[in-house]
Amino acid sequence: MGERIDYDVIVVGGGPAGLSAATVLGRCLRRVLVCDAGNPRNARACGVHAFLTRDGARPGELAQIAREQMARYGVEFRETTVMHVRREGDAFAVELLDGTELRGRKVLLATGVVDKIPAIPGIEELYGKSVHHCPYCDGWEHRGEASRCMAEAITARDSRWK
Ligand SMILES: Cc1cc2nc3c(=O)[nH]c(=O)nc-3n(C[C@H](O)[C@H](O)[C@H](O)COP(=O)(O)OP(=O)(O)OC[C@H]3O[C@@H](n4cnc5c(N)ncnc54)[C@H](O)[C@@H]3O)c2cc1C
Known part of the structure; x- marks a missing residue:
């Protein structure tokens, strides 16, 4: 048996x-x-x-x-x-x-690993969409975004002084 x-x-x-x-x-x-x-x-x-x-x-x-x-x-x-x-x-x-x-x-x-997501308010909803841990996996999809956001922020700031 x-x-x-x-x-x-x-x-x-x-x-x-x-x-x-x-x-x-x-x-x-x-x-x-x-x-x-x-x-x-x-x-x-x-x-x-x-x-x-x-x-x-x-x-x-x-x-x-x-x-x-x-x-x-x-x-x-x-x-x-x-x-x-x-x-x-x-x-x-x-x-x-x-x-x-x-x-x-x-x-x-082959149970993999579990990612510990930092306890930041709102991060849970954004993880995998606009919050990523791996630039090789998801970086290309967001290429240029930080600089674009920065450029938009500077334009918005400058327009307030006009
Ligand atoms: C958000 C995100 C995006 C990613 N994007 C990419 C990408 O674009 N390209 C890339 O190459 N890699 C990417 N990765 C990495 C990729 O997901 C991992 O390298 C891969 O999943 C690892 O495979 P694994 O088999 O070791 O583990 P997993 O894929 O995690 O598989 C382990 C499995 O074991 C199961 N398990 C655990 N314990 C038990 C149990 N007791 N009984 C039964 N089943 C159990 C789990 O439910 C799970 O299904 C990404 C990872 C994350 C988190």
């Missing part, structure tokens, strides 16, 4: 890292399950930029394509949160949100 193995690898996290790993493992003929809680780091982004061949794609679109491609190799996907992982002999017991317990030979953690 304790020897039951459901998957060779259970991947926790279905963002770019988890989906890439799962695709490679699927191609290596491993039986793989990806569990994803559906809260990717770039959820607030309007588009993915500077990602070769997919510049401008919506983040969800990228994940959808990746899930379809890994399914070709038999990789399974569940939208769920992994609540606990514990070692059991040579395997790992993985408990899902609904209480299901699965056993995998290996567990691959």
